[in-house]
Amino acid sequence: MTDQYDPNPLNFESEIDSDRVRRQDIDREDIPYQTLLPQKTDGKPHIAIWGTNKAGKTTFMVALYSILNELHDAYRWIMVPEDDATADWARVLQAAFVEYGLFPPNTQPGVHRVLQFAMVDPKTQVKEFHFTYLEAAGEMFENPRAYSKLYGSEYPVDYLLRCDGLLVLLDSNDFRAVTTVLDELYTTNNNQLITIPMIFALSKCDLPDLRSGFEGSKQAEALAYKTLQRQLAGYIASRVKDAEWCATSAIGFEDGKPPNLFRRFDGRMSIRDPRLIRPRNVAETIERLADKIRARTP
Numbered sequence: 526m527t528d529q530y531d532p533n534p535l536n537f538e539s540e541i542d543s544d545r546v547r548r549q550d551i552d553r554e555d556i557p558y559q560t561l562l563p564q565k566t567d568g569k570p571h572i573a574i575w576g577t578n579k580a581g582k583t584t585f586m587v588a589l590y591s592i593l594n595e596l597h598d599a600y601r602w603i604m605v606p607e608d609d610a611t612a613d614w615a616r617v618l619q620a621a622f623v624e625y626g627l628f629p630p631n632t633q634p635g636v637h638r639v640l641q642f643a644m645v646d647p648k649t650q651v652k653e654f655h656f657t658y659l660e661a662a663g664e665m666f667e668n669p670r671a672y673s674k675l676y677g678s679e680y681p682v683d684y685l686l687r688c689d690g691l692l693v694l695l696d697s698n699d700f701r702a703v704t705t706v707l708d709e710l711y712t713t714n715n716n717q718l719i720t721i722p723m724i725f726a727l728s729k730c731d732l733p734d735l736r737s738g739f740e741g742s743k744q745a746e747a748l749a750y751k752t753l754q755r756q757l758a759g760y761i762a763s764r765v766k767d768a769e770w771c772a773t774s775a776i777g778f779e780d781g782k783p784p785n786l787f788r789r790f791d792g793r794m795s796i797r798d799p800r801l802i803r804p805r806n807v808a809e810t811i812e813r814l815a816d817k818i819r820a821r822t823p
């Protein structure tokens with residue numbers, strides 16, 4: 526599956542080593558609450574979601590929250606907000622999504638929220654891992670180093686390296702933010718292959734041209750290289766040891782039917798019939814990532 530190693534096959538300029546903002550350079554007490562990234566305090570694994578601008582990260586989180594908390598019998602965990610702000614965020618967006626078919630509003634520049642959930646086994650009430658979504662506008666995802674300097678936050682890539690599993694969500698329009706963060710993860714990791722299990726998930730695969738991605742991981746990978754850029758394969762392989770692809774859709778679809786979408790009067794996309802929302806490969810993707818983490822734990 527891999528192209529030959531080329532350190533910069535896509536010819537993106539690399540500003541990696543200059544003037545890096547490192548975690549140890551920042552006094553945590555100086556960091557505003559909203560941009561204080563989680564520490565690993567209870568020994569439980571951390572999973573985080575990263576992705577390109579407008580890839581559907583917020584919608585993925587809302588869909589995940591919604592199915593895990595409504596269909597607990599079908600999945601391994603319930604998803605419990607770890608603080609009041611996360612609970613309010615999830616409740617409001619979930620209601621808009623499942624009741625009114627509204628996608629979350631765009632994340633505004635300058636707004637930061639560290640949303641943290643515990644994934645809890647509903648039978649034993651044991652917390653199995655933390656799931657974090659750094660809700661910030663594209664500025665953080667496109668240039669995490671500039672973001673942390675601008676807002677005096679911890680360098681987000683340092684948090685990603687503390688994680689035990691990463692979900693990278695991307696749609697077919699843009700993958701640059703992924704290559705940026707992979708470069709930063711790689712150099713922050715002393716130019717060593719990143720060994721944290723990563724799942725690269727193509728979002729919005731309810732769109733008819735993308736539905737073949739649900740046939741399996743290999744099909745999702747082939748679709749990704751077709752819709753994104755073929756060289757991405759070698760690029761990822763040169764930085765990440767354990768990468769797997771999948772297709773996802775936060776809204777789902779009925780086989781043979783058009784997407785459950787319509788364009789509103791204001792030009793935004795909306796969900797035509799919220800009663801037909803059936804997230805596909807959303808919770809399953811997190812289960813897969815959890816399995817990969819478990820397989821590595823001695």
Ligand SMILES: Nc1nc2c(ncn2[C@@H]2O[C@H](COP(=O)(O)OP(=O)(O)OP(=O)(O)O)[C@@H](O)[C@H]2O)c(=O)[nH]1
Binds near residue numbers: 576584630631632786
């Ligand atoms: N077809 C389809 N479109 C989706 C899906 N999820 C999100 N979208 C579309 O993608 C847009 C962006 O989704 P968001 O969840 O806001 O994406 P984001 O990555 O959080 O965006 P920013 O935080 O603003 O970078 C939505 O407004 C929808 O139009 C999905 O499952 N299927």
Ligand SMILES: [Mg+2]
Binds near residue numbers: 582583584631632660
């Ligand atoms: Mg968002």
